[in-house]
Amino acid sequence: MNAITYTNESLVAAIKNGGTVRQTAIRWLYDDKELQQRVVSFVKNNRGNQEDGTDMFHEGIIVLDRNIREDKFRGEAPVKGYLYSICRFLWMNQMRKQERVSLVDPIKPAQEEPDLETPEVTFRTEERKNLLSHLLDQLGEQCRKVLEMWKLSYSMAEIAETLQLSNEANARKIKYRCHLALMEFLEKNPGMVEQLKDVL
């Protein structure tokens, strides 16, 4: 049971804010079973199954989170409608890759929500994923967690508490050491830097 409710603006603000506030907002979106069911129905009506539908809902949330954090969501449409458009777009793209099909859309979101914003979806190519994953593998588990939390604007006190570090100062010290180590790894691997610049 989730007692919090969000307006469009407060949801976007919460995701941009980062930290536990973002996590709660994403969980709230995820808990919208009606929306999830709409995505699943669309996928099932278009040659997919329940699992494909769930995967699209998850991928849609990931893209939505990224677009909001990167200011790519202009706020012209309701967030949930925008999320549905992303999921629909992702599935259509996946189907188009497999074969050219004409998709059935029983829900017709364009009529239901005329203000839908066209989602901007950046696809991560396999090459890009492999490169970024290899880069992250250079970090130990703790370094990776600290840096990811820092990237999501968790405060040093929250990082220290979540990861059971002795204090805020220690969290800051670890973040500094780990981030520097990541940059030093890149510095020592100019080939990788060039590859990254090509795929980003």
Next chain:
Amino acid sequence: MKLENYYDRIDQYHAGELSTGDRQSFERELGSNDELRKAEELYRLSLSALDYGVEESLRSDLKKWEKEGNRAASGGRIISLRRAIFILSAAAAVLLLVLFARPFLMPAPSGDELFASYYEAPTESSMRGGSVPQNALTAGKTALAEESYADAVEDFARIPEGDGLYVEAQYYLGHALVGLKNYSAAKKAFAIAADSNESKFNEKGEWNYVLASLKLGPMDAAVESKLKTIAQNENSSFVKEARELLKKMK
């Protein structure tokens, strides 16, 4: 290039923490200082990698929530009140039976479970104390507190036998090796601390030696006897834990 010379300024620039003047000066310098420009580029590329990590973490959270949801959803169905009362009564009877028979039916916890219940890694504050000069151990302790276990092992293993800090180094080496899941080497390091005359470390070394042995598999007679000795020693700091452990192992 010494990235640390530039890191703080770049970090502040990206966090929007520089004053207008400093930001403008930083941007001007980006145009004229090749090293700064290169360092800033590395900073941005590293952020892209972290963004990817953030997405992977969210993907894993979503999968976790999905699993939790499936677990909660399975078995959820509407039943009549009479059937509910019958089921609850039956459940209560089974519960009472289980509670009564529990001591006879429950298997003894595994060594892994016992180790997880009793093992405690030293905290940064617990490592800070002490009157012995600790300069040679400082780096290792910092690495251990930061969970950089391989670095910690390297630092502690450097202290040679006969050195005044050797026993302490072996004790912390044991913990760093536990962090690396090398329990057999950890056991050896704890044994050195346990067999020493240094009261500050022999008791803790002995207890952790027992725990590392527990993690490695069934306890042999020598280790069990050591555990019993701790349990019988009223002055030991671990007497309570040792007694509990013996009880749970039965």
